[in-house]
Structure formats: C-alpha cells, structure tokens
Amino acid sequence: MWRVTEVNPVQEKIVELKKKSNAVILAHTYQPPEIQDIADYVGDSYGLSVQASRASADTIVFCGVRFMAETASILNPSRRVILPEADAGCPMADMIEADDLIKLKEQYPDYLVMCYVNSTAEIKALSDVCCTSSNALKIARKLPVDKGIIFVPDRNLGSYVQEQTGREMVLWDGFCPTHMRIEPSMIIQAKKDFPASMVLIHPEASPECRILADKVFSTGEMCEFVSKSEHQEFIIATEEGIMHTVGQANPQKLFHLLSSELRCPNMKKITLQSVCNALDGSGGEVIHVQEDIAAKALSSLEKMLQMSK
Ligand code: SF4
Structure with missing residues (x-):
C-alpha cells in the first residue's frame, strides 16, 4: 500500500x-x-x-x-x-542526434516529421510537429493523409501510433530503457497473481507487452482512468512514481506495480x-536554449498544442 x-x-x-x-x-x-x-x-x-x-x-x-x-x-x-x-537526462532523448534526423529527412523528403516530446530541442527544431504519449494518436490522425510520417525517437510509441492509425511511418530505433524492462512474462504472472486487476500499460512498452494489457495509456490518461473507473484493482505497467500519484488520488483502490525494476534513475x-x-x-x-533553435522548436510545440484541442 x-x-x-x-x-x-x-x-x-x-x-x-x-x-x-x-x-x-x-x-x-x-x-x-x-x-x-x-x-x-x-x-x-x-x-x-x-x-x-x-x-x-x-x-x-x-x-x-x-x-x-x-x-x-x-x-x-x-x-x-x-x-x-x-x-x-533522458537516455531515449539522447538516442537520436540532429545529423541523424537530417539524413532521415533527406531519405524521405516527402514525409512529415513527428517527434515525441522526449527529444532534445534540436530534434524538435527539425520536426514539423511534436507530440506526447497522450496526444500522439490524435495528432497523427490529423496530419495530411497523403503524407508519410517520420517518427522519432521512440520506436515503441511510434509502432503504437502506426498500429492504431494505420499511417505510413518510418520509426527511429530509440526506446526507454525503463519501459523496456517490462517483459511479457511479468504481465502473464501478474495477471495470475492479481486476477481481479486490470493491466494498464504505457505505450513506451514493447508491442509484445502492450498486447497483453487491458489498456494502453499515457501516464495522464492512466491517472484519469483509474479515478473514473468502477474497477477497484489495477496492475500498473509504467514507472513507479505514478504509484504515489494514483494512490493519493484513489486511497480506496488497490494498485500493484508490475515490477520493482520500473524505476527511471534519471x-x-x-x-x-x-x-x-x-x-x-x-x-x-x-536552462538556456539557443535562440534560433528555440524559435523553430516552439513552432513544433505550438502545433502540438493546437492540434491536441
Ligand atoms: S522513464 Fe526515464 S528514460 Fe524513460 S522516457 Fe522517461 S525520462 Fe526517459
């Protein structure tokens, strides 16, 4: 508890x-x-x-x-x-550098670039639109249908967007080391241990794990869902910090962290x-972000805020 x-x-x-x-x-x-x-x-x-x-x-x-x-x-x-x-820092954000994205854009000149907010300011500055895990689907669905999407840096959130929207996408091979610790066997075991629980997982987890969960949610969506849901018991498959957030807001409900390994050291x-x-x-x-980079990054962030409405 x-x-x-x-x-x-x-x-x-x-x-x-x-x-x-x-x-x-x-x-x-x-x-x-x-x-x-x-x-x-x-x-x-x-x-x-x-x-x-x-x-x-x-x-x-x-x-x-x-x-x-x-x-x-x-x-x-x-x-x-x-x-x-x-x-x-965030190891995932550091898995792609500006030069990598420039090369990818040259390779796919007609594609739009969507970057996960877990990226450096330089990557945001080179992107058409930014997204978070809570608005990625909405934004991908709003991008022109005749355009492919380069998605950086998280291959897992990218593959989730691809699965859910059917968009043509090129994914960078980045990942979150914390969410990659989630193994399918952990979910199978947790379901046996807590059969009355719903399994909620973050889209930064691998597709093999996501498919075993009941719901795929960003952390914000997870918090909202558990508060509104009639369910009383949940297995939480994301970073452990959220256990405090959901526990405080829902003292009458029961939460099981999928694994004690889900701790982001950063x-x-x-x-x-x-x-x-x-x-x-x-x-x-x-924090000081170089002015020209900040101006370009702001455009992709503002586009995200507009498109999330
Ligand atoms: S949990 Fe840590 S490593 Fe993973 S995306 Fe978040 S900050 Fe980066």
Whole structure:
C-alpha cells in the first residue's frame, strides 16, 4: 500500500523560498513522492507543457528531466526555468542526434516529421510537429493523409501510433530503457497473481507487452482512468512514481506495480535538497536554449498544442 508522505523541514523551507522568489514547482508523475508532494502541479508531459506555457510565476522549478525543462523554457521564454539536477537526462532523448534526423529527412523528403516530446530541442527544431504519449494518436490522425510520417525517437510509441492509425511511418530505433524492462512474462504472472486487476500499460512498452494489457495509456490518461473507473484493482505497467500519484488520488483502490525494476534513475535524481538549492540559487541549472533553435522548436510545440484541442 502506498501512503501519503509526511511533511519534513526541507519541504517547509521549499514552500517558504517558493513564495519569496515567486516560483512555481512543476513535477512529472515519475518523480519521487516527496517531490510530488511539494509541487504546485504534478502531471504528464502534455499537462506539464500546458502548465509551463501558462505559468505567470517568475521562476519555474522543473522536477523532471532535461528535455522537460527545455520544453518549458521554449514555451515560456520570459520565465527562468531551473532544472534542480543538471545531469537528470533522458537516455531515449539522447538516442537520436540532429545529423541523424537530417539524413532521415533527406531519405524521405516527402514525409512529415513527428517527434515525441522526449527529444532534445534540436530534434524538435527539425520536426514539423511534436507530440506526447497522450496526444500522439490524435495528432497523427490529423496530419495530411497523403503524407508519410517520420517518427522519432521512440520506436515503441511510434509502432503504437502506426498500429492504431494505420499511417505510413518510418520509426527511429530509440526506446526507454525503463519501459523496456517490462517483459511479457511479468504481465502473464501478474495477471495470475492479481486476477481481479486490470493491466494498464504505457505505450513506451514493447508491442509484445502492450498486447497483453487491458489498456494502453499515457501516464495522464492512466491517472484519469483509474479515478473514473468502477474497477477497484489495477496492475500498473509504467514507472513507479505514478504509484504515489494514483494512490493519493484513489486511497480506496488497490494498485500493484508490475515490477520493482520500473524505476527511471534519471527521474529519481532530484531530491528535496536539490529543489531547495535551486530555489535559493545555490544549485541546479538555469536552462538556456539557443535562440534560433528555440524559435523553430516552439513552432513544433505550438502545433502540438493546437492540434491536441
Ligand atoms: S522513464 Fe524513460 S522516457 Fe522517461 S525520462 Fe526515464 S528514460 Fe526517459
């Protein structure tokens, strides 16, 4: 059973510093429980992008990984965006470089480029439209039907979009090392162990695993679904941080994490102390995205926000 954590002195200090510096704290659902508890908003990449674009506070402390803080800075350049741990990166985002995408575009000159938000600012700048796991299907369905789609960097989300929309797609071979730890045998065993549970899986998992699940959801969709569903018991096949989010919102329901291996080490780099340091100016990194890259990346992000409506 996952329980609400108690407030500690560093959390209190953070609240005080946040007020003093007119800051807002945004946290991804994969962040540790104590970070989620001090955040003003906890959500998935799409929700966080929307919040970042609307933030009126002077400073955004982004508790997530680098591409998320970069995205916040691109969407709201007049705000100071701080990533509390400079080396909190995303291995999937680093699996494709700008030159790789330039070559792919030369190979498929008539294709449109759709990039998962889990990508660097350079990749977003080279893309026609960005997407998150919660709006990827909607966006792919809205792209002109006579055009093929180059999808980067996640081959698993890409194959999910391909399966569901029937679009002609070229997929980059990137993946999330955390979600790739999910094995079909884990799902088969969990279904035996908890037969009354529904299996909810993230599209970053492999197709062989997705097919064994009851529902494929982004983290935001997962949170919404479990709250609205009449089901009482769920097997959660995504990063463990979400267990705190769903557990807090639905204390009467039962959640089983598919495997204790579902822990993204980068998402766990941020600590209460590093958030505190980011707020008092003694730590963290203020994110700066090169202006020309930011302008182009903004266009693919804005297109995503428009097309998600
Ligand atoms: S969970 Fe996967 S996609 Fe998300 S930050 Fe970690 S490595 Fe990247």
